[in-house]
Amino acid sequence: MVVSTISHFHLKFPPKHTKFSTIHPPKTRSQILCCVSYDPPAFDSSNAGKTDNKKKELRVVFAAGGAGGQIFPAVAIADEIKIIKPDAKILFIGTDSGMECTAVPSSGYDFSAIPATPLLRPILSFKNLSIPLKWVKSMIASWNIMKEFKPQIVVGTGGYVSFPICLIAAIKGLKMVIQEQSSVPGLANWFLSLVADLVFVAYNSSVDRFPADKKKVVVSGNPVRLLLKKNVSTAVARSYFFPRLANVSDSEVVVLLVLGGSFGANSMNIALFNIYFQMLEQRPNLHIIWETGVESFDEMESLVRNHPRLVLAPFLRSMDMAYTAANLVVSRAGALTCTELLVTGKPAILIPSPNDAEGHQFQNASLMADLAGSRILTEDELDSTTLRNAIKDIIDNDLLMAAMSDRALQAAKPNAGAEIAERVVALVELASVNA
Secondary structure, three states: OHHHHHOOOOOOOOOOOOOOOOOOOOOOOOEEOOOEEOOOOOOOHHHHHHHHHHHHOOEEEEEOOOOHHHHHHHHHHHHHHHHHOOOOEEEEEEOOOOOHHHHHHHOOOEEEEOOOOOOOOOOOOHHHOOHHHHHHHHHHHHHHHHHHHOOOEEEEOOOOOHHHHHHHHHHHOOEEEEEEOOOOOOHHHHHHOOOOOEEEEOOHHHHHHOOOOHHHEEEOOOOOOHHHHOOOOHHHHHHHHOHHHHHOOHHHOEEEEEEOOOOOOHHHHHHHHOOHHHHHHHOOOEEEEEEOOHHHHHHHHHHOOOOOOEEEEOOOOOHHHHHHHOOEEEEOOOHHHHHHHHHHOOOEEEOOOOOOOOOHHHHHHHHHHHHHOOEEOOOOOOOHHHHHHHHHHHHOOHHHHHHHHHHHHHHOOOOHHHHHHHHHHHHHHHHHHHO
């Protein structure tokens, strides 16, 4: 059924650019995916009291999983919804093998798992022949979960995990919105934008990259975790990692934060390994916080020498402290990281991942260079010499660092999560009034 439904579209990817126009409230969907229609159930007057009570209780499903770039923005939106509607019932749906199965419960939200499979590249591959059957299983599981939970709205943050969940939401006639973190939409969000009620994007340049009606595309920015917006002093953040800095003036210290991501970046680790000790010896005021990634940690820990001005970690959970402590950040160019760099106003050297098949990280890094003056090192350019020179050029120039920080803060949208949450709640309330 799903295959025949999708075949009714005649789409070209990527879409042609169209002109952005003023945002208007979305129209009610009467038909979903052309050939699949939804007839709302008849109103039973005997259950009027129960229905009114149900409307007062906001019920939201988040379709998020696979990587932190999809999970943490969803958690940030959920946190903001709980501020607006403390009694809201929120359920996350993802896989039992991704980081969402631990990250979501640790954030205080209920979680249910479905079987979900990514579409492999190249798309025209024999390995993808079984994908339609796996998608059907994912959709059946999603249907059963939502039948029991009875959400009023589904929020998808992209990726293969969100696709079957959001598609079922559209088929069931539920309100559904998506949020795209990258400057270029992924395939799942690109398609789902056609049936979503609202599409939230991070950048103005992303609007014309969707085939959806531009009236329902909202440039909100990317939501960031509430912790990143708390005012932690630099002194407190630095003493969190380096207790000896508790009584040292901020101006006397330079902190380099290196983020390899949750799974690690081998090339970045190797480049830094060859220069870290020499840099620490030559610069008595330099301190390094080095996130190696979980998969690379054991190897790097066995090779890296202990040093009082070096913190080595597989994964940094206190990112609010890490960003506040840092003068300069070296990182991959994931969409969430780029947003966090803007919100925290951090100068950055970005090294786009070469494993990003659709080139999203390079697009993100290029946009960051335009917005905040971030420096880009491609994987081909990256070695110990280029990395050391890039770090030196920035930390030795106070005026440059200040200018990069100012540009980042000016481009930031720190209230993105709150705006998205407000629109999600308003969408449900408007639907209740019109019901």
